[in-house]
Amino acid sequence: MPGLRAAFCTFLLSAAAPAVAEMPRLSLPIDCALGETxxxxxxxxxxxxxxxxxxxxxxxxxxxxxxxxxxxxxxxxxxxxxxxxxxxxxxxxxxxxxxxxxxxxxxxxxxxxxxxxxxxxxxxxxxxxxxxxxxxxxxxxxxxxxxxxxxxxxxxxxxxxxxxxxxxxxxxxxxxxxxxxxxxxxxxxxxxxxxxxGMWRDAPGYDRAGLFTAGFSTAVPGFDAVKSGAARVRETAPDQALVLYGHAFYAKPGDVLTLSAAGPKGEIFRQEITLENPQAQLFRAFGRHAPEDGWPQGDYRGYVRLTRDGRVIAVRHADIAVTSR
Structure with missing residues (x-):
């Protein structure tokens, strides 16, 4: 959940109050479609x-x-x-x-x-x-x-x-x-x-399910390593596999995890995984072996998306750098 997430900082400068005195009714504070964008x-x-x-x-x-x-x-x-x-x-x-x-x-x-x-x-x-x-x-x-x-x-x-x-x-x-x-x-x-x-004119719906995290590794990790963070790799060599994983909670049968990754030359993989019998917590991973001449050096980003009936519930991203070491 944006990890290092938005802490609420001090931002309380004085100003004159308008005449409105009742509890405000809130609209969505962003120009997007919930579950779509x-x-x-x-x-x-x-x-x-x-x-x-x-x-x-x-x-x-x-x-x-x-x-x-x-x-x-x-x-x-x-x-x-x-x-x-x-x-x-x-x-x-x-x-x-x-x-x-x-x-x-x-x-x-x-x-x-x-x-x-x-x-x-x-x-x-x-x-x-x-x-x-x-x-x-x-x-x-x-x-x-x-x-x-x-x-x-x-x-x-x-x-x-x-x-x-x-x-x-x-x-x-x-x-x-x-x-x-x-x-x-x-x-x-x-x-x-x-x-x-509550205070909403049209209250956003609530989904119990979500994603704890996403990360890159160089092999399919074990679940304990995913949960502890030990599986995460932030820098790798050109000859290593690139594996993206996502850690989900409270998913339902039929939910879909989409794992995709792209680098300096565009998308390197995209995989949809339908969850048939999910547990309270689960992880899924997908990746590619390095090509014969190795991955191009540079920055790679992966996205893990959890959807239900085509509606986006959660997204996590992960970054990894391919270097010459």
Whole structure:
């Protein structure tokens, strides 16, 4: 779930509140079609302890996660430009731009401190209600402080800024500075959406199933190595096999895992695997042996996609570099 996922950073600059006083009703904050060109990946963590739990008591959150993540299916989609939209009417309270669109790594993590939200917009809806839109594309912010906006107005573009490694928008909802789960705004600590769809005008559907991770290896790994992370290889030689794996949870019979990979000369494989009798957790892998003259040196990216009846439930990506060593 975008691993190193969108942490909710401090982004609470002062601004005058508009006259609207009731709880805002939210529209989707991104110009995409759920299940077709995007999907909801992570929700607000409703577990008060050190664990994580989404509003449906499922696995789709991270410890301390403070928003709803809506993720694009690929980096290519981000490059084409996907608009971030105001979820409700209000007044722009603050903006930030100038954060580079770079996936977070252990090497650059320290440079993101204090700017985990990346390029962002915060909108004031009155009576202490605010929404926050994180990880937007550098240079794309289309509004300014003090500007009135309506639901669906363009705020900018989906990017890769801040504490993230996948292109997505992180929507945070606050009341008097405290995070609110838009699916369960009264924080009832029950399993399931609040009556009336919570704060949503048209609440996104929920899927229990998802993907924990994807990775490259140089042979089909064992399940223990997949779960521990030991299977992941980030750099390899031209004569080694390239194997992509995906780790899924709560899949149903008939769900499809699609594993694909591409490198400097284009796609190297694509395989669809129909899950006939899935377990609570499972992994599948597919790959190719190196060609006789070896893989071309350069960067390779793989995608693992979980679909049900043609509807996208989750996507994970993995990267590996082929070097001359």
């Amino acid at each position: 995007c999907y909801v990946e992570d929700y607000v963590d409703t577990d008060p302890g050190s664990g994580q739990r989404d509003y449906a008591c499922g696995l789709k959150s991270r410890d301390g996660h403070r928003g709803t993540d809506i993720v694009l299916l690929s980096f290519e989609a981000m490059d084409q430009g996907v608009r971030v939209l105001a979820a409700a009417p209000g007044i722009v309270a603050a903006t930030r731009d100038g954060v580079t669109d770079v996936a977070v790594t252990p090497d650059n993590r320290a440079g993101i401190e204090g700017r985990e939200c990346g390029n962002a917009v915060r909108i004031d809806h009155g009576d202490g209600w605010q929404t926050l839109y994180c990880h937007m594309k550098q240079g794309s912010i289309a509004v300014e402080k003090g500007q009135k906006v309506q639901s669906g107005d363009i705020l900018g573009l989906v990017g890769l800024s801040g504490l993230t490694n996948v292109p997505h928008v992180h929507l945070g909802v606050l009341k008097d500075g405290q995070i609110v789960d838009p699916f369960q705004p009264q924080a009832t600590d029950t399993c399931g959406m609040a009556s009336g769809g």
